[in-house]
C-alpha cells in the first residue's frame with residue numbers, strides 16, 4: 359500500500375500554467391478563482407519575469423485544450439517528476455528562506471544570499487559554545503550550528519547534552535545574535551526546539567517519513583541533509599514530503615555520499631549542487647566537513663561548493679579540535695574559519711551574491 363502523500367503525488371497530476379506578461383493581476387486572480395471552482399488549489403508564484411499558477415489536487419478534470427485557448431495563458435505544463443512542488447517548473451524563481459534573527463533583523467538563504475553556518479559538531483559546555491559562537495560571528499558567519507541530540511554510530515560514544523545542549527545553544531544565540539541550527543532526531547523532542555531557528559534533519563533521518571510528515575505540518579525552516587546512500591531524486595522526494603504537508607521552508611544539504619573511496623570519510627558529490635538547483639527551486643548548501651572528514655580539506659571544498667553555485671556552506675568549527683567530543687578530525691579552528699571567510703567573501707562578491 360502506498361501511503362497518502364505519495365499516493366496523491368503519483369495519482370494526481372500537478373499542472374503549471376505560465377501567465378502572459380502584462381496580464382492585469384485582477385484578471386489573473388479571477389482566472390485562478392474559476393480554476394479553484396473546478397476543485398483544485400491554485401498556488402500563485404509571482405516572479406520578476408514570469409507569473410506561474412501551480413494547480414494542486416485532482417487536475418484530471420481540467421481541460422488542457424481550453425486552458426491553452428485562454429488569452430492570458432502562455433503555456434500549460436504537466437509536471438512529470440514525482441517531486442512536483444519541489445520542482446522548479448512549479449516555482450521558477452529561486453526560493454529564498456527568511457530567518458528572523460534574535461536582534462530583529464532577517465537573514466536569508468538562497469536567491470542570491472549565501473548562508474554561512476558554522477559551529478561545533480556538538481555543544482559541549484557553555485564556555486565552548488559561547489566562545490565558538492563569538493569567534494565565528496566575528497569572522498562573518500550568519501548562523502551558529504551545534505548538535506544537542508547526536509546520531510552516533512556507537513551507542514558508547516558521546517550522545518550530546520540533549521536539552522541542556524539546546525539551552526546552551528540558546529544562550530549563545532542570545533549572546534551573539536546568531537540564529538541557531540540544531541538536529542532533531544525524535545519528534546517527541548520538538549517542544550524543546552521552539553527557539554531553534556532551523557531544524558536539521560540529519561543524513562540518517564532523511565527518509566524517516568514519520569518525522570518528515572510531522573515537520574511538514576510545522577512552519578519552521580528545515581535543513582534537510584542528503585542520506586549517506588540516497589540519490590538526488592530521493593533527496594527531492596524527502597523534501598516533497600515536507601512541502602506536501604505545507605512546509606516550504608526547506609534548505610537542501612549535500613554532505614557527501616558513500617562510495618568505494620576511503621581516503622575521505624564520504625565523497626562530496628559536488629555535481630548534486632547544479633543538479634538540485636536545476637531540478638528544484640529550493641536553496642542548496644554544502645557541508646564539506648562531513649563530506650571529507652578532514653579539516654585540511656574543508657576550505658578547498660567549501661570554496662568549490664560556492665563556485666559550483668551552492669547557496670551556502672555548513673562548516674564544523676571547534677576551538678580545540680584535538681579535544682572535541684565529536685568529529686574533531688574534521689573541525690577547523692576559528693582562525694582557519696576566519697581565513698576561509700575572507701576567501702568566501704571574494705567568491706561571493708565576484709558572483710554578485712550577498713553573505
Ligand code: PEP
Pocket residue numbers: 479505509541559560561562583613648
Ligand atoms: C551533523 O551535521 O552533525 C551530522 C550528524 O551530519 P550528517 O547527518 O550529515 O551525518
Ligand code: MN
Pocket residue numbers: 479480648674684685
Ligand atoms: Mn559532526
